[in-house]
Amino acid sequence: MGQLLKKPKTKVLKQGVTLVHDTEAEKAPLKYVSFKLVDIQANAIYEETLGSYECCIVVVRGTVTVTDGEHVFSNIGTRSSVFERKPTDSVYLSNGRSFTVTGTSEACIALCYAPSNKQLPTKLIKASDVGIENRGQLQNKRLVHNILPDSDKTANSLLVVEVFTESGNWSSYPPHKHDEDNLPYESFLEETYYHEIDPPQGFVFQRVYTESRNIDETMAVENGDVVIVPAGYHPVGVPDGYASYYLNVMAGPVRIWKFRNEKDHEWILSR
Numbered sequence: 289m290g291q292l293l294k295k296p297k298t299k300v301l302k303q304g305v306t307l308v309h310d311t312e313a314e315k316a317p318l319k320y321v322s323f324k325l326v327d328i329q330a331n332a333i334y335e336e337t338l339g340s341y342e343c344c345i346v347v348v349r350g351t352v353t354v355t356d357g358e359h360v361f362s363n364i365g366t367r368s369s370v371f372e373r374k375p376t377d378s379v380y381l382s383n384g385r386s387f388t389v390t391g392t393s394e395a396c397i398a399l400c401y402a403p404s405n406k407q408l409p410t411k412l413i414k415a416s417d418v419g420i421e422n423r424g425q426l427q428n429k430r431l432v433h434n435i436l437p438d439s440d441k442t443a444n445s446l447l448v449v450e451v452f453t454e455s456g457n458w459s460s461y462p463p464h465k466h467d468e469d470n471l472p473y474e475s476f477l478e479e480t481y482y483h484e485i486d487p488p489q490g491f492v493f494q495r496v497y498t499e500s501r502n503i504d505e506t507m508a509v510e511n512g513d514v515v516i517v518p519a520g521y522h523p524v525g526v527p528d529g530y531a532s533y534y535l536n537v538m539a540g541p542v543r544i545w546k547f548r549n550e551k552d553h554e555w556i557l558s559r
């Protein structure tokens with residue numbers, strides 16, 4: 289297997305708290321972005337103190353209570369499955385903050401990290417405040433929940449978005465990249481994908497490839513996998529009969545999402 293596809297690797301941290309993904313521990317080839325996925329049982333507590341990182345805690349499913357010692361966000365989370373296709377609650381915590389997450393039901397949280405040196409206020413990103421976008425046409429349609437878009441100044445470097453792609457459709461397509469620090473034409477953003485598939489025995493195809501093809505991995509991605517995008521184009525194709533969910537984390541030297549479509553495939557936008 290190449291180095292960009294990460295399968296779940298469970299590690300019990302303490303009673304009722306299981307680490308499922310940890311890109312840093314898995315030595316992912318990333319400098320800016322890191323990602324953890326944690327399963328929390330009811331009444332179990334995950335705790336962490338952030339160094340020079342900020343973190344967006346996304347309540348993937350179930351409900352939790354988050355506190356940083358000053359704020360308490362009780363019983364947040366809106367769904368028992370991502371495939372309810374509704375936005376969820378998230379919490380932004382800046383560098384230097386300590387926090388705990390207590391399960392108020394059986395829950396799964398995504399911890400999305402990026403560098404941060406200027407401490408910003410802790411913030412509950414309510415489901416009702418998440419921007420919803422229907423993008424694309426024909427077989428390129430997808431539903432996007434903008435949890436932390438670059439237009440939202442809550443964070444210093446973190447960008448977080450979740451994307452739903454229905455049966456037989458493509459997303460992150462036409463292939464685009466954001467791997468050159470060349471504004472205003474393109475920004476450099478590393479990216480992670482946390483994938484879920486419905487029904488869960490399904491798979492999606494994702495290719496990650498650079499202009500030079502020094503990176504060129506085509507993966508069959510299964511439910512619960514993570515894909516690392518250090519650079520390059522990164523389209524996703526969803527087989528007939530299945531639905532795809534992925535949670536994206538992006539970060540780089542400048543917090544702007546400015547991508548470039550691959551010239552060979554840009555024509556599909558003008559149909």
Ligand SMILES: O=C[C@H](O)[C@@H](O)[C@H](O)CC(=O)O
Binds near residue numbers: 449459479
């Ligand atoms: O760069 C961002 C990621 O590729 C996805 O969030 C993508 O933009 C989703 C989409 O528009 O298909």
